[in-house]
Amino acid sequence: MELFTLNRGFIKQYEIDKFTSAIWTERYYGDSEIELVVPATMDMIQQLPVGTFVGLVGSKEIMLIDTIDNESGQLKVTGQGLLPFLNNRFIRDTALHENRYWNLAGVPGWVLWAIVYYMCVGGTYPAGIPNPSRLVIPGLGLNSYDKVGPSVNFAIPYGPVYDAMRDIATTYSIGIKITLESATDTGYSLQFLSYRGLDHTSGQSVNPIVRFSPQMDTLAGIKELQSIASYKTLVYSFCPPNPNGLADTVPAGTASVAGPTGFDLRAQMTFEEDITTDMIGGSAATLTSILNQRANQELQNDRFVRAVDGQIVPLNQFQYGVDYNLGDVIEVQGNSGIIQTSRVTEYIRAQDDTGEQAYPTVAMLG
Secondary structure, three states: OOEEEEOOOOOEEEEEOOOOEEEEEEEOOOOOEEEEEEEOOHHHHHHOOOOOEEEEOOOOOOEEEEEEEEEOOEEEEEEEEHHHHHHHOEEOOOOOOOOOEEEEEEOHHHHHHHHHHHHHHHOOOOOOOOOHHHHOOOOEEEEEOOOOOOOEEEEEEOEEHHHHHHHHHHHHOOEEEEEEEEEEOOEEEEEEEEEOOOEOOOOOOOOOOOEEOHHHOOEEEEEEEEEOOOOOOEEEEEOOOOHHHHHHOOOOEEEEOOOOOHHHOOEEEEEOOOOOHHHHOOOHHHHHHHHHHHHHHHHHHOOOEEEEEEEEOOOOOOOEOOOEOOOOEEEEEOOOOOEEEEEEEEEEEEEEOOEEEEEEEEEEOO
16 A cells, blocks of 8 residues: 655655555545554654645545554554545524524435535535635535436535535435545645446346355355344334424325335334424425435335345455446345345455455445
8 A cells, every 4th residue: 555645735745654554445425534553753743643634546535634542652543534524614504593404405416516515615605604715625626416316305404514415425325525636736626526336236237247256256254134123115204393384285205115015015104303494494395305305214224134244355356446436236145145236335445464455345235
């Protein structure tokens, strides 16, 4: 691993070549992390203070060191990617003290960009604070955004920017990240991207199939689990607070797995007690959208568990960045032949005295 530090202009400063161990983890939903263990020499202490940017040859993501633990002659240095830093900015679109939600409509991928733009780039919202342009992050722009899906009415809670973005990203399975695209002595370009992984499963014929299995010597240490103990196929969401009296005419939110009836139908009801007047803005469409989102979230939480777990063998026939990437949907096959669709949610690069390795982590889908 070729690690290096960068200054505030994102210009390379020092190579980090004396680490005991290093773990660089990139994640689909943006919460990437770095962990370094280096000798506690004066050089290392000076080169790796908190607030330092760290880069890796072969990656466009940048990490920001936020914690250093100096003990027993070793520095344990940890940090996160640039997206979690956005929790140092907040969402607010009005000076009205009583409001707690930003009502925004659009395709989810665009809404994610709108949050970044209006709260971290535009700096023009009358948020009830003097000189909101101070919150602008210089050099940050848009790469592209995911355009899949219908327009959705969102009630985005006031609070830290990244927390709100991650909730939307995980609900709609959209990847998010900030990458360093260029840096010179005259300026730099950081770009936000929302994207959706490709389908590499056997249920399609557009992209090559990627399947990790013991038969192909690409999966080891396999464990399998199947359970319907908490499985639901139909969820209705109701709004007891009934702000503006809209719930008298708005139907319950619904989400369902198509087809099940009789003993295969597993229904559940939820009460959304936290929905308030400012969350829906007097809009029946917004209330309907929120109830449908809540029902869908509950359905995702109570899925049919068909888990195939194991360690993907490093240096197998499928090459990361060529055959698959973060967010792609692939297949994992267990010893019993069960094939589980999974999303690539992490890619980990690690190095210590035993050598260097790199491998993905996947999350099972319903």
